[in-house]
Amino acid sequence: MNSATLWFLLAFSVLYIVLILFAHKGRAAKGTGLTEFFVSGRDLGLGTAIATLGATEIGLITIAYNAQKGFNEGFSAFHIGLAALIGCALVGLFGFVVKPIRRTGVLTLPEYYEQRFGRDVRVFGAIVMAAGGILNMGLFLKVASAFLAAMLTANGIALNVNVLMVTLIAVAVVYTCYGGMRSVIITDIFQFVLLGAGLIAAIVFLSGIIPMDQAIEIVAREKGPAGFDPLTNDNFGPGYALWMVLVAGVVSAAIWPTALSRALCIEKEENVQRAYLIASVIFLSRMVLPAFLGVLAFCYFTGANAALLEGYGSDADLVATPYMLGHVMPGWLLAFLAVAMFASFMSTQDSYLFCWSSIIARDIVGPLTGKIDAERFQIMTTRIGIFVIALYELYWGLIYEGKEDIWDYLAVSGSIYFCSGIVLMAGGLYWPGATRRGAIWALVLGFTAVFGLGPLKEAVGLEGLSSPAIGFGAIALSVLGFVVGSLTDAKGRAQPKGARS
């Protein structure tokens, strides 16, 4: 047991909790009501909007999956960050979806479905959205626990992964139930700064141990051109790169509810595009910086240190980066980084738990029970939802055994929602001819993206198709259903929009 690291860890943890409480002081809910609880009173300034967008999208899971990609694919994994930068910058430049959705004044995204297509589309769309989103976050807890445990175990602090999972989720639930969206946003600012400092400190420290020249040389020797060129890498290629512009860029920024809900919280409409344009840098960094840590871990475990990973079997690529961090960093820096990683886990976890539970409460349970505007009922249902989703996360983390990289699991599970989500959002906002029938057909056909998940793909004999191919296919089917459904729905097109709910 490394007692010095443990003391540093304890000290930084206490400091972190004190600072979080200090950040909340005098900034708790400024009022009551659904707008306060669900969109933080819609009063975000530019800086806060960027921080909360960045903190939500950089979680411990983000660091883990990008480090895994960097470890497996070398520098060519950086193309995912470039794709994210391009996609998010395009959203910021043109205000694609984010600008018009802010103008609608809705509190949740399915609420827009009702404004545009009718109440049944709101409920159906919310079910698809919540199913894809909850499935997507299924591995967050497991991966975060494995990452933190490997990091601390390598430094002589033995931790049980299952105990860590229960502890992490318990803290997340209590804290997320506390103050709704405002509570999430206040802590996001603090967590973003802490995480930024931790990541940069780790990279600067590790670059002293494995200089860039040496890293390039090792990757070139061990992986060849595929370690640099994503277009010739067998696991990537042009189709994958294009899929990344869509998934890691456009969808992550403009369609994914945890990010898009930030646009709903921004006070001034003109700040929405600015926030996304500046945040595109974060979308780049959140992929590239952890991927570089993964590249450094690959270099570290090539040669004399290779034996250190032997006991981890197929999880070696996942634990390599945290194990390296725990192995080489001094106790105080490791403790600081562990708290920064914990903060990054919390910043994503709170946003995700809150986002999906609020959609369940407001857009599924609310319309079905006729209590959409019942404040106490909505807030209570959201809190129950947070608890139930946390239990599921614990369960799913223990049973899912897919063989794909974590990032590919996230992209595919997310596509269950976004393959139809992007069609409904963009089609609804930009095509006046869209109708309820088209929306329902798009939702049904977009759900075919579920066949991109490893176990299901094998079950239906689609192993020959790549996940991007299945994803693009599902989007194409959804667009087809949306267009054909709308064009054949003369009655729906004749109906005024306001009369549809």
Added chain:
Amino acid sequence: MSVDAWTALWVVLLWGSSGAFLLVTFYILGGALMRIFGKGNGAGND
């Protein structure tokens, strides 16, 4: 693109993103501190 060109691109992207990330972090930290210590609205409440 040659491997050398890809390498140069990734090196520029890495250091560029590190610098930009640091700048955004300072911008947000500065705004938050200004709000906490009451020196105007800061970046967080502009």
